[in-house]
Amino acid sequence: MSTLETNAIGKYSGDNVKVDDSLNLKSYSTSARNGLTSVAGDMIYNSDDNKVQVYTGSAWENTGASSFNIDYLVIAGGGSGGTGGGTGGAGGGAGGYLNSYASENSGGATSSADTFSAFAGQTYKVAVGGGGASVSGSTTQGNLGTNSNFDFIVSFGGGGGGKTFVQGTGGGSGGGAGAQNAAGLGGIGLPIQGFKGGDCTSAGSPYPTGGGGGAGAVGADGSGASGNGGVGLASSITGSSVTRGGGGGGALYNAGTAGSGGTGGGGNGGTNASSAGVAATVNTGGGGGGAHSGAASGAGGSGIVILRYATADATITVGAGLTSSSATDGSDTVVSFTAGTGTVSFA
Numbered sequence: 001m002s003t004l005e006t007n008a009i010g011k012y013s014g015d016n017v018k019v020d021d022s023l024n025l026k027s028y029s030t031s032a033r034n035g036l037t038s039v040a041g042d043m044i045y046n047s048d049d050n051k052v053q054v055y056t057g058s059a060w061e062n063t064g065a066s067s068f069n070i071d072y073l074v075i076a077g078g079g080s081g082g083t084g085g086g087t088g089g090a091g092g093g094a095g096g097y098l099n100s101y102a103s104e105n106s107g108g109a110t111s112s113a114d115t116f117s118a119f120a121g122q123t124y125k126v127a128v129g130g131g132g133a134s135v136s137g138s139t140t141q142g143n144l145g146t147n148s149n150f151d152f153i154v155s156f157g158g159g160g161g162g163k164t165f166v167q168g169t170g171g172g173s174g175g176g177a178g179a180q181n182a183a184g185l186g187g188i189g190l191p192i193q194g195f196k197g198g199d200c201t202s203a204g205s206p207y208p209t210g211g212g213g214g215a216g217a218v219g220a221d222g223s224g225a226s227g228n229g230g231v232g233l234a235s236s237i238t239g240s241s242v243t244r245g246g247g248g249g250g251a252l253y254n255a256g257t258a259g260s261g262g263t264g265g266g267g268n269g270g271t272n273a274s275s276a277g278v279a280a281t282v283n284t285g286g287g288g289g290g291a292h293s294g295a296a297s298g299a300g301g302s303g304i305v306i307l308r309y310a311t312a313d314a315t316i317t318v319g320a321g322l323t324s325s326s327a328t329d330g331s332d333t334v335v336s337f338t339a340g341t342g343t344v345s346f347a
Helices: 030-034
Strands: 009-011 017-019 043-046 051-055 060-062 067-075 097-099 116-119 123-127 148-150 153-155 233-235 242-244 304-310 316-318 322-329 332-346
Touching (some): 097 233, 148 304
Antiparallel strands (some): 009 017, 043 051, 067 097, 067 116, 067 304, 123 148, 148 153, 233 242, 316 332, 322 332
C-alpha cells in the first residue's frame, strides 16, 4: 500500500526490529481512504476522525480504545411529605437533578454538567432511585428519596418533609419545615443538584408549613398559607420538553390554602386533618405533599436516568435488572431507564 522510509532499521531481539525515530502513518481523509485498494492488515491515520484505523478485510475499524460522548439526565427519587401532630407536615424535596444536555441547567441554578466520555467494551452501572415512602401517624418526618446514578455521576435523593416543630431534611433538594416552628428552616439542597426547602416563619393557627425545594427554585415559606413546592426544570433530552424535579406542597391544618406541588411532578399538600398529601409523579423525582396526623403524606416520585448519544457511535446492551426503553431523535439514540439497578455496555 505504501513505502516505508526510515533512517535506520536494526535487529533488536530475535526477529523483531526497532525504529530509531517515531513512526508516522500515512494520513488519509475518509473519502481518500475509501478509494484505496486495501487488504486485511493495512493501517492508516484518518485525518477526518483523528483515529488510527486498520482494514479488517471488509471494513476500516479504529484501533485501541475508542471513546464517544454521552449526554445524560440523572434524577434521584424525591422525598415524601411529613405529617404533623394536630398540625401539618411539610412538603418533600425533589431528587437531585444533573443534566449535561444542550447547555440546559442542572439543579440549584448551576450550568450544564460535563458530557460523559464512554468507551466501547466498558461496563457502566445504572441505578434509578425510588421515591421516599409515604408516612402516617402523629408527627412523622418524611422519608428521603433514593440516589440515582450513571457510573460515577450520582444524584442524591430528595429530603423528607418536616414534622411538627422539626425542620426539613436535607437532600438533593431539601424538605420544607414543619408547623409550629417560627424559626424553623427548610432542609438544605445540594448546590449543584437542587434548592432548599421552604422555612416556617409563623407559629400558631393556621399552622403553615414549608414547601419542599425543587430542582429549579426554593420551596416557598409557610407564613399564613403553607408553602408551595419549588418548581422543577425542563429538559428536551428526549426530543420534547419535559419538566421534572418539582418540590412537594406543605399541608395546612386549619381551613385555608395548602401548598401546591411545584411544576415538575411535585404533590399537593393536604388541606385539613382528613386530607392526605398527594404523591409525586413517578419518574420525575418530585417531592410528595405533606399531610396531618389523621392522614398519610404523599410519597416521593421515583427518579429517572436518560442517556443520549450519536447512533453512529455505539450500540447499547442493557443488562438484567433495569427497565428501559429506546428511541431515536434525529441522528441520536435516547435510552430512558425508569426502574431498577444493573449495568450497560456499548459496542
